[in-house]
Amino acid sequence: MHMLKKDLVSILDWNEEEIKHLFKTAERIKNYQKTGVEFHSLKGKTLGMMFSKASTRTRVSFEVGMYQLGGYPLYLDIKANLQVGRGETIEDTARVLSRYLDGIMIRTFSHDDVVKLAKYSSIPVINGLTDLLHPCQVLTDIFTFIEHRGDPKGANVVFIGDGNNMAHSWLNGAARCGMNLTIASPKGFEVKKDVFDAASAVAKYNGCTLKLTNDPREAVKGADLLYTDVWASMGQEAEAKERVKKFEGFQLNRELVDLADKDVLIMHCLPAHRGEEITDDVIDDPKHSVVFDEAENRLHLQKGILHILMTK
Ligand code: CP
Ligand code: NVA
Numbered sequence: 001m002h003m004l005k006k007d008l009v010s011i012l013d014w015n016e017e018e019i020k021h022l023f024k025t026a027e028r029i030k031n032y033q034k035t036g037v038e039f040h041s042l043k044g045k046t047l048g049m050m051f052s053k054a055s056t057r058t059r060v061s062f063e064v065g066m067y068q069l070g071g072y073p074l075y076l077d078i079k080a081n082l083q084v085g086r087g088e089t090i091e092d093t094a095r096v097l098s099r100y101l102d103g104i105m106i107r108t109f110s111h112d113d114v115v116k117l118a119k120y121s122s123i124p125v126i127n128g129l130t131d132l133l134h135p136c137q138v139l140t141d142i143f144t145f146i147e148h149r150g151d152p153k154g155a156n157v158v159f160i161g162d163g164n165n166m167a168h169s170w171l172n173g174a175a176r177c178g179m180n181l182t183i184a185s186p187k188g189f190e191v192k193k194d195v196f197d198a199a200s201a202v203a204k205y206n207g208c209t210l211k212l213t214n215d216p217r218e219a220v221k222g223a224d225l226l227y228t229d230v231w232a233s234m235g236q237e238a239e240a241k242e243r244v245k246k247f248e249g250f251q252l253n254r255e256l257v258d259l260a261d262k263d264v265l266i267m268h269c270l271p272a273h274r275g276e277e278i279t280d281d282v283i284d285d286p287k288h289s290v291v292f293d294e295a296e297n298r299l300h301l302q303k304g305i306l307h308i309l310m311t312k
Contacts, residue, residue: 006309007118007125011135011172012202019176023143026297026304033068033300040070041307045102047071049128052078052085052108053234057270058128058136061298062105062306069303071310074101078108094120103310109235124309126302131235132195134165137269138173140301144294145225148265153178154208158223158260160184160216160252161277162243163191166229166269171199171210182211184219186246216250223260226288227267228252228277244276252278257288267294 007013014022032039047066051059059075066073079085084093094117097104103124106114111132118125127135145152156179159170163185171191174181183191190212203210213219220226231247232240257264266282266289274280283289 004312005122005124006312007127008135008305008309009114009118009125009127010133011138011169011176012198014176016176016178016206019139022139022301022304022308023146025308026143026301029303029307030297030300038070039068041311042066042069042071042102045071045310046100047073047103047105047306047310048076048097048101049073050076050078050082050104050106050108051128053129055107055128057295057298058105058107061302062128065299065303065306069306071102071306090116091120093117098122103306126305126309129165131233132165132192133169133172134269135169135172136298136302136305137166138169139305140297141170141227141267141269141294142173142177142179143301144267144290144297145265147293147297148290149224155179155224156222156261157181157225157227158184158219159227159229160219160256161228161247161250162189162231162233164229164233166227167191168195170227171195172202174208175199175202175206175210178206178208180209180211182213182219182223184213184216184250186250187214189246216256217259220256220260223264225265225267226252226257226260229269230271230273231277247277251276252282254279254281257282257285264288265290267291270295 049062063073076082090113098121105126105128107128109131111130114127114130142152157174159167167183168191200210231243268291272278
């Protein structure tokens, strides 16, 4: 598959064929690793990893993934080390980094900053989470769903909780992959209308449905996949206590799981606030929960992204 300089800022940047190709590539690369076959397609290439938020999975999986592909990962702390943290423009940063690196992965607050970085870079830019979207996570989640359940088309996904970056990327991922998605959020914490409308247009074309509700018990009926995330995302720490009250009834607990399909899968992007948005018995449920398969698959799926974007 031929691609010019391409980015992954949003799942909607990639069409259905490109996403299928990504899943196949990730599966192949995962098999190489499991069977001990070396695959150094990024030998001599460098990925800059820009962070202005904390991370366990994203940082470690991109860093290790780049190393396993034979390349070099360079960790760049935006606030502590980069001049952009002291006022250098995103545009100039993009132009300069494009002269040294072969790709950039960035995790930051403002989604517009990532859009700008991609626009002014001549190298691929990968969104490792913004306040608006988390595409690498949801692509990994769908890849993990396929491993466990096969074809995602027509599957019923229910996201319980905050209309946050995860919920937004789920709208995009479900629409692109033909999954029916219901998002149940408390009043006032729904997803952004423009994200919902853009994804809905794709869903309509793809023959699947996207729904919003404030009723979690109704939403989970017939679910093949139940998903949740923290109630207060990075940057919202000051609201955390207030949100615990407002999200009452939206905890993913045994009562909700029992209303879903008997073979329902449970996912959470992690980190989890156990006892808040999800109970211990649900996240550790050996029959339904695949949260650590999901976490592992960040490595394999992102190696697929890096391979596709950086070997062109
Ligand atoms: N799920 C996820 O992106 O985890 P980190 O915040 O640890 O990177
Ligand atoms: N919504 C969470 C996701 C973390 C992976 C956050 O932004 O903090």
